[in-house]
Amino acid sequence: MPIIRFKTSGRVVELPDGGDAVNLLRVSIRHECGIPWRCASGNCGTDRVRVVEGAENFDKPRRRERERLGDLLDAGFRLACQSYVDGDCTVEWDPDQVGLDVDSKAYERLRRIWLSKEDSA
């Protein structure tokens, strides 16, 4: 029975044997395990976790995750919203972490939409 350990919150979730791989952020939300998140689409990086054990049970990172995490990927980080897991693993995070997207094109575009000239002056 695959077990996901959320080290920072102390939560442990057991998954049924033989099921499909599960999305890590979905499991965290469903079982109230506490990974912070914002966009759920690989854009903001708020939900990055360090994989303490079981990295081999994660699927391969796809484009959005590779682009958002860059070097952090090699340092053992994954984005919970982009990750599918099919075996035991342990993850941790900084409960106060914020997004990595302040320099992104999407963030810049939103600033343009929301802030008038006077507001941002």
Add this chain to the structure above:
Amino acid sequence: MTELLSREEFRTALEKAMEGRQAKDASFSRAWAEGKLQRHHFARWAENHYHYVGPFADYLALIYARTPDDCTDAKDFLLQNMYEEEIADVRHTDLLIRFAEACGSSAERVMDPRNMTPMTRGLQSWCYAVAYREHFAVATAALVVGLESQVPSIYRKQYPVLIDPDVYGFTEEEAEFFDLHITSDEVHGERGYQIVLDHANTPELQQRCLEVVRDGADMRFAYTKALYDTYVKPDLGEWVEEPAAA
């Protein structure tokens, strides 16, 4: 008289309500996953799909307007879902048009409502009707649990073959619409479940949720099957499932 189901019983019943009716098992989805489609079939798919998912924020806005203002969690969920469809990142329909263009269609063709099948028009109308007429928990069950939460399981089968150079050979950029929805709809689906479990708090509301989830799964199945019958059957004939390899 039906009893109020516990949270766990109700969740299991919602999951069961979709069994055997999942769009990933419809002929168009099966032919897609098995590498049998051609680019012009995908172009017709995109020209239909736009009219089902394009107004998703409109459906949600109708539900939002009818959700009581003390149900802040539900209102915030709907608002965030709308925001993510439209402006949080690339507009989701722009990604769909990008895929359609890679298949030889165009933005004009995709946005032209004359290019949808009657079944697509039926699915779109059902989404509007449910959003407009049903209790907000029931409408969320129909559109988010019944329809949106199916998306990751569909696209997780369909995306890898799209970008496989030996199968369909699209680039990751051309197929970004699918990659994005694999993950964002996991979270939308999960939060949708929570809203439904929290707010469908009478036996009648629970039963109505189960009915519309069944209806939604049937509608999406029929929509997907109609795509095969209209656009693919003339080329490939009746869909016949190949026996699984031993």
